[in-house]
Amino acid sequence: MSSVVTNREIKVLEYDQIRQKLAEKTISPLGRKMAEEIVPVSDFHLVFKRLKETGEARLMCSKNAFSPSPVEDINACLTRAGKGASLSGAELALVLTFLKAVRRWEVFFKDKDQRELYPTLCERAGQINSCPELLSALEKSIDPEGNVIDTASTELASLRRKKASLQNKIRDKLDEYLRSSSYRRYLQESLVTIRSGRYVLPVKQEYRQNMQGVVHDQSASGATVFIEPLPVVNMQNEVTSLQRREEQEIERILMMLSAKVDAESEKLSLNSSIYAELDFIIARGRLSLEMDGSEPRIYQDNEAGIYLENAKHPLLTGEKVPLHLELGDQVQTLVVTGPNTGGKTVALKTIGLLTIMAQSGLHIPAGKETRLTIFDKVRADIGDEQSIAQSLSTFSGHMHNIIEIINESGPMTLLLFDELGAGTDPSEGSALAMAILGELTAREALTVATTHINELKLFAQVQEKMQNAAMEFDPDTLTPTYRLLQGVPGQSNAFYIASQLGLPEHVLEKAKTFVHRSHDQVESVIASLVEDQQRYHRDSRKAEIDRSRAELLMEELEKEQELLKARREDILTEAREEARDMVKKAKTKTDQIIRELRTLKSETGKQDTLARAEQARQELNELRRETDEPEEMEDNAEYVLKEDDLVAGAPVYVRSLKQKGEVISFNKEEALVQVGAMKVHLPLQELRLDKKMSKKEAGDLKSQSTGSYSVSKDMSVKNSIDLRGLNLDEARPLVDKLLDNALWAGFARVDIIHGKGTGKLKQGLRSYLKEHPLVTTYRSGSSSEGGEGVTVVELKS
Numbered sequence: 001m002s003s004v005v006t007n008r009e010i011k012v013l014e015y016d017q018i019r020q021k022l023a024e025k026t027i028s029p030l031g032r033k034m035a036e037e038i039v040p041v042s043d044f045h046l047v048f049k050r051l052k053e054t055g056e057a058r059l060m061c062s063k064n065a066f067s068p069s070p071v072e073d074i075n076a077c078l079t080r081a082g083k084g085a086s087l088s089g090a091e092l093a094l095v096l097t098f099l100k101a102v103r104r105w106e107v108f109f110k111d112k113d114q115r116e117l118y119p120t121l122c123e124r125a126g127q128i129n130s131c132p133e134l135l136s137a138l139e140k141s142i143d144p145e146g147n148v149i150d151t152a153s154t155e156l157a158s159l160r161r162k163k164a165s166l167q168n169k170i171r172d173k174l175d176e177y178l179r180s181s182s183y184r185r186y187l188q189e190s191l192v193t194i195r196s197g198r199y200v201l202p203v204k205q206e207y208r209q210n211m212q213g214v215v216h217d218q219s220a221s222g223a224t225v226f227i228e229p230l231p232v233v234n235m236q237n238e239v240t241s242l243q244r245r246e247e248q249e250i251e252r253i254l255m256m257l258s259a260k261v262d263a264e265s266e267k268l269s270l271n272s273s274i275y276a277e278l279d280f281i282i283a284r285g286r287l288s289l290e291m292d293g294s295e296p297r298i299y300q301d302n303e304a305g306i307y308l309e310n311a312k313h314p315l316l317t318g319e320k321v322p323l324h325l326e327l328g329d330q331v332q333t334l335v336v337t338g339p340n341t342g343g344k345t346v347a348l349k350t351i352g353l354l355t356i357m358a359q360s361g362l363h364i365p366a367g368k369e370t371r372l373t374i375f376d377k378v379r380a381d382i383g384d385e386q387s388i389a390q391s392l393s394t395f396s397g398h399m400h401n402i403i404e405i406i407n408e409s410g411p412m413t414l415l416l417f418d419e420l421g422a423g424t425d426p427s428e429g430s431a432l433a434m435a436i437l438g439e440l441t442a443r444e445a446l447t448v449a450t451t452h453i454n455e456l457k458l459f460a461q462v463q464e465k466m467q468n469a470a471m472e473f474d475p476d477t478l479t480p481t482y483r484l485l486q487g488v489p490g491q492s493n494a495f496y497i498a499s500q501l502g503l504p505e506h507v508l509e510k511a512k513t514f515v516h517r518s519h520d521q522v523e524s525v526i527a528s529l530v531e532d533q534q535r536y537h538r539d540s541r542k543a544e545i546d547r548s549r550a551e552l553l554m555e556e557l558e559k560e561q562e563l564l565k566a567r568r569e570d571i572l573t574e575a576r577e578e579a580r581d582m583v584k585k586a587k588t589k590t591d592q593i594i595r596e597l598r599t600l601k602s603e604t605g606k607q608d609t610l611a612r613a614e615q616a617r618q619e620l621n622e623l624r625r626e627t628d629e630p631e632e633m634e635d636n637a638e639y640v641l642k643e644d645d646l647v648a649g650a651p652v653y654v655r656s657l658k659q660k661g662e663v664i665s666f667n668k669e670e671a672l673v674q675v676g677a678m679k680v681h682l683p684l685q686e687l688r689l690d691k692k693m694s695k696k697e698a699g700d701l702k703s704q705s706t707g708s709y710s711v712s713k714d715m716s717v718k719n720s721i722d723l724r725g726l727n728l729d730e731a732r733p734l735v736d737k738l739l740d741n742a743l744w745a746g747f748a749r750v751d752i753i754h755g756k757g758t759g760k761l762k763q764g765l766r767s768y769l770k771e772h773p774l775v776t777t778y779r780s781g782s783s784s785e786g787g788e789g790v791t792v793v794e795l796k797s
Contacts, residue, residue, distance in 0.1 A: 304328065
């Protein structure tokens with residue numbers, strides 16, 4: 001047994017049921033045995049390795065990438081072969097099936113992609129060897145049922161052909177007797193039967209002397225004798241001889257194959273061990289998928305703590321209320337109170353079971369932020385410990401366990417107590433419980449204890465590194481909510497429940513008079529704390545929702561920014577390509593003119609033709625200067641934009657975009673500039689004068705301008721929309737609005753973000769866009785635009 005837990009914890013935490021569920025997912029006897037005997041360990045590196053294996057197995061199972069073949073345990077066969085025994089055909093068939101399964105693992109991990117996805121499993125599987133020579137020999141000799149097949153040897157094939165030929169001849173000869181009119185009247189029935197392994201004919205007793213042959217049997221009535229006709233006797237003797245030779249050859253083949261198995265026994269034994277381990281790992285992956293498990297994060301550097309996020313008991317069925325819990329440096333001891341059937345014991349078992357599952361390398365049904373310590377020991381005192389055999393009462397049984405647990409407690413131990421202090425006088429029980437919790441806290445053990453004792457609630461409330469927790473109870477419905485409220489003690493609710501269930505009022509009032517006044521004060525304080533905790537929980541949930549919405553909005557803004565950036569780069573690239581093409585065409589055209597004019601000059605000798613050529617070249621240079629002009633503008637003081645030069649409608653050069661544009665509106669710090677199909681807000685420092693605009697033209701524009709006012713669409717209009725999470729009916733009116741606004745704003749295209757999902761929303765939107773009057777074309781986004789999750793729509797101008 002692992003030192004982490006004892007048989008008591010295996011039983012009370014129901015870990016044996018987890019083992020059974022795991023064993024059911026194995027496909028080999030040795031893998032099943034490993035699952036049934038799995039135990040938690042305290043070695044950090046071993047736990048980390050096992051969790052990583054389970055994670056890779058879970059991924060493999062979720063992708064249906066590979067499923068190991070069921071195999072039987074071959075170790076008994078290896079032992080017999082090692083002693084020189086001849087294995088039977090059935091035993092050799094087991095070895096053959098096993099080697100075929102091993103070869104499937106080998107083939108799977110030859111794929112580079114699989115090795116990258118499952119490095120840990122690949123490393124383990126890399127040690128197996130399918131023994132190709134033995135595998136080939138067995139495939140050639142044995143069928144799946146263990147029969148020796150004809151291809152096992154040429155001698156065996158020859159013997160079987162001869163035997164089959166003779167048997168056909170025997171049947172033909174016997175058929176002659178059945179067809180013969182002279183012999184047919186001697187026969188009791190027209191059929192061939194078998195006696196003592198020989199073909200015989202059923203002959204009537206009175207014609208016994210008329211049929212020459214060997215009598216092999218007689219019917220019970222004596223009316224029929226079974227005779228092997230004399231012409232068939234020699235042939236059947238030869239068949240018998242061939243049968244003996246065939247059996248001898250089969251025995252030789254089995255012995256030869258058994259010797260080959262023995263020669264490879266070391267490799268086969270290692271294969272068997274590794275195969276069982278791989279089977280065991282894959283079963284852990286299947287279990288993780290079944291219970292929606294995840295790999296917990298592990299505290300390092302001997303830091304003791306537990307943080308459970310949305311944790312659920314893996315054996316509960318139906319609706320499960322998730323458990324949230326945090327223990328560690330500030331809180332080492334947690335005292336959980338609340339009404340009966342309120343979920344205290346389930347919460348206790350959930351903490352212990354998930355901890356030892358994680359230390360066994362299993363995934364647990366909890367949130368991805370869950371963190372656990374690798375404890376040296378996990379000890380639990382849960383359930384009825386009464387023992388008639390040992391003459392122990394319930395209290396004595398529990399106290400026996402508690403003493404043992406105290407002696408083993410320390411900084412890296414997790415201790416769980418159910419109804420601590422119960423089973424004896426309440427005052428003495430509470431005193432013992434307080435002393436025990438104080439001792440365990442002093443020993444720095446992490447402790448969780450459930451109780452009904454009010455004194456323990458008050459004790460935990462004032463002690464350092466101790467904290468109360470309560471299982472929530474709904475007084476309106478008289479039902480527990482099974483939600484743990486950490487930081488507040490629980491109420492017993494006994495009077496309230498009794499009242500709601502119909503206990504007479506005068507009995508209830510009488511009961512209240514027997515309760516000590518301090519009890520009422522405690523319950524009042526507890527009620528106030530519970531109310532505060534519930535209010536805090538509601539506020540916390542609201543804050544969480546608001547935070548999620550803010551993160552989603554930020555994500556959408558970042559996506560829009562990326563889309564805008566990608567569009568800007570596309571526009572710049574297209575503009576540069578267009579400019580280069582323009583210059584290239586102009587140069588080609590001018591060089592062609594010059595060549596023609598020079599040819600003309602050589603022919604006519606007139607100088608005016610050369611002048612015409614030079615004039616054409618000057619025109620080309622002018623064209624080049626116009627193309628390169630924006631670069632000259634960038635740092636030339638002549639083109640720096642002055643406040644008087646800035647007017648609506650003024651042509652400007654945008655340094656950052658290396659493009660020309662037109663001012664739409666402006667203020668003291670920035671201007672709205674139309675650059676191609678885009679409208680961009682830019683700092684004034686980014687703008688330069690377009691030298692083609694004369695001062696008179698600038699003055700005319702200035703006189704026509706009305707300050708910074710210009711007719712323009714509200715710049716809050718977006719050129720994209722995110723429809724993820726909506727259905728088609730919800731999305732269609734939003735798309736309509738987007739297209740209308742885009743047309744008014746002058747956008748040439750818009751982006752519709754619908755995500756990938758099932759594809760229904762994308763298909764529905766595209767069918768709608770196909771018939772829309774404002775849409776020219778649409779396409780899927782490029783990788784930089786969002787891929788298949790985005791539809792890019794080109795609009796009619």
